[in-house]
Amino acid sequence: MRIPLFIAILFVLSVPFPSSAHFFPNISSIPPNLLKPNATAWDAFNKLLGCHSGQTVDGLAKIKKYFHYFGYINNSSSNFTDDFDDTLESALKTYQLNFNLNTTGVLDASTIQHLIKPRCGNADVVNGTSTMNSGKPPAGSPTMHTVAHYSFFPGRPRWPANKRDLTYAFAPQNGLTDDIKIVFTHAFDRWSEVTPLTFTEIASYQSADIKIGFFSGDHNDGEPFDGPMGTLAHAFSPPAGHFHLDGEENWVIDGAPIVDGNFFSILSAVDLESVAVHEIGHLLGLGHSSVEDAIMYPTLGAGTRRVELRNDDILGVQELYGSNPNYTGPNPNLTPSQESDTNGAPKFGLSWVHGFLLVVGLFFAAFIEI
Template identity: 40%
Template sequence: MNIVKASQHLNVVVEMASKLFLTFSCILFLASFMLPVLSHLQDPHLRPNTLSGNGGSLKAMQGCRKGDKVNGIRDLKLYLAHFGYLNYKKNPSATDLEENHFDEELEVAVKSYQVYYHLNATGILDEPTVSQIAMPRCGCLDKVTHGHTHNSIHTVSRYAFLPGTPRWNKGQLTYGFGPLFPARFIPPVDRAFGRWDAASQYFTFSRATSYQVADLKVTFQRVDHRDGSPFNGSGGVLAHAFSPPDGRVHFDADERWAIGAVPNAFDMESVAIHEIGHLLGLGHSQFQSAIMWSSFSSGVTKGLSSDDIQGLRALYGA
């Protein structure tokens, strides 16, 4: 009798386990289906830097030229529009198939991008162009488009000023760190301000008594942080800054940051020097050795060049 009851109890346990396994499997299946959908609902608008963080799409488009229709061309148009090479204002959530058409205007924009980055200006998405687009970079624009023209921002030598040539009307500026800024990265940012202080012959920088009263506000942010320029997680845009007299500079907290040349990480001081240049009114330089060059490599350090210093002195008349 005990054996019969034990057998019946075992059957009940097996049946319950089977039901639980089936239920769990269904949940996993639904999760795998719904997560991409939920992700899209949370972020329905394509970010301008999507291409930079999506090497697969870029690789699929390599070799594209005028006349081609390939998935991802719309993303390329949005990328080039965001950084100032194309006057493209289509709704990012639209699904017009013609947006994936590699038209003449896009060819002109690709050529402009290639010229800016000293590449062979073919208008074709060749390997060097794709590699440059995939590079981690600053989120500030390179150029300003006017209507359907492709005029560059005010350029002297290879350095450039931000649109409208904004500048500070005082030489003594204070800076402060947001409450969540990692303490270990404060010293390299201090050093970055010191680099510009020593080189400018115009500015002096000092730590403010509080973050709220600082002229320049330094913070770590993630994804959509409500400034109109969302980060995209690891890869793509590393940081961005706002022109005078705004004073905000944001570093992407999802990137791997380091102090010094650490493999597969970005040197905080080097990127900070670049972003401080934007805070002072400098745009991106076309001189690759300049700190104001737009893209960065991991595992390396970089400092001010003569082009950066000449640009700041030209802007402030020193």
């Protein structure tokens, strides 16, 4: 049967186009012309250092836009002023509380240093409610888990009980080598070690539960990639299973430290496994944590490689799925919460998509421009 041309065109336009990604075995293998020095993002904030309520300083409007992007300012207007008003002070205090900073309401040095760290791109505050520290009930509250800091998406979406062996596949157009695929295998293994979930690679991209691909620019999910050192990756909450990475990044397969420091000190090099482990947490239903060494902590400081699950990550994912019978760590006998499983079409362009944003340098310049 022939398919009408306009239907075929619509189908093609609805399918993301994988890109040819840039992979390097290690930092030393990246051509020098692709490496950029670590940007001194701190310099752009010099005139904002110490800003407080009541002041008017050029650049504060960009700070407001940044907080609006991550949910701290619930305002549909994009016409932000340079006034340090009550709205900005409230947003700043919530941000400081979420990230375990002193809640001074002032743009002090420690806060600015934190603002320029690489971070995950989904909002910390959803519909006016923080999913991190400041959104938690007091310890001992009937609605509070005894361990404080992991979080879930609204409605606690998770994979249904009959889906414990999840399949994943890679976009065939990417032509990924075994060396690259094994990085994702290792990332999945970190989560299967502590849950009853297993992850099996299959050949069929269309039928896989989790679809992994490297894409460039607008790839029809409402969250276009923006080239090197902008949005690194994003993933959807369960059971959508979409996991997209920016093919224009310089992805490093072996993130072992070199010489005096880690490759993260080079602005344009990205550790593939660190991003993969974090985004798989989102694919399983985890939100962000306020525990600084947890995989699900929103920022990834310069000079770090974060791939090991911490207790907070483990407790969070086990609350959704229970424990792997062979796991001998904390609370091995947890069972999943008695919540309904959710159905799951991806909600493209909404808060269900989660991206890993590198805020240092180029990304933050788009907000600040000072």
